Amino acid sequence: MDKATVAVFDFDGTITTRDTLPLFVDFVKGRGAFALAMLRRLPALWQYGIDRLGGKTADLSSVKEALLSPCFSGIACDDMQVTAQDFAAVVDGCLNRRVMQALRTHQEAGHQVAIASASPSVWIEPWASHHGISVVIATRMAVTDTGGKHRFTGLFEGANCNGEEKRRRVEAVYPREHFRLVAYGNSRGDYPLLRYAHEAYLCTSRAITPFVAAPE
Secondary structure, X not given: OOOEEEEEEOHHHHHEOOOHHHXXXXXXXXXXXXXXXXXXXXXXXXXXXXXXXXXXXXXXXXXXXXXXXXXXXXXEHHHHHHHHHHHHHHHHOOEOHHHHHHHHHHHHOOOEEEEEEEEEHHHHHHHHXXXXXXXXXXXXXXXXXXXXXXXXXXXXXXXXXXXXXXXXHHHHHOOOOOEEEEEEEOOHHHHHHHHHOOEEEEEOOOOEEEOOOOOO
């Protein structure tokens, strides 16, 4: 029996031509909010850069969480959902046309399409739903119940969905032995997933090219 084909797309820089995280922060908190959050977290960003240059293990996840925490902490989930629905139109304004054509081709062929992203699922899921995509494997924001109202804490629920974590999560849903995986990505954070897939592509605004596995 032939395996079902699943096409897994990275989101930022693959489906989109821009990083949607700063776009969403500014959409929620106002123009310049992301830049202000970056300024407030300069020491953490500086230390991350020093660790990377020094060959140390650098935790980008904690830096990303520190950036997002003051932006989303305390926001009601219902309010965020409405905002995320509105934000889908912003995402539509920065799509990679070549990648979207590949995505549509998979859908027309009857393949399942999924998104795997390091960005939080909160603003990816509404956009994905509008485009007929029901599976989003992404970083999740933690939620707390405050007097019967669910609010975001600003922290992650689990690990940042990037690199090996992204591959592990995709593997948990779509094991190679049961599915034929076609993966699309644009950065080193996608390489573990691209290596795992049966067929993989690197995407830019100019071209989609077969992925040639680089050394670990």
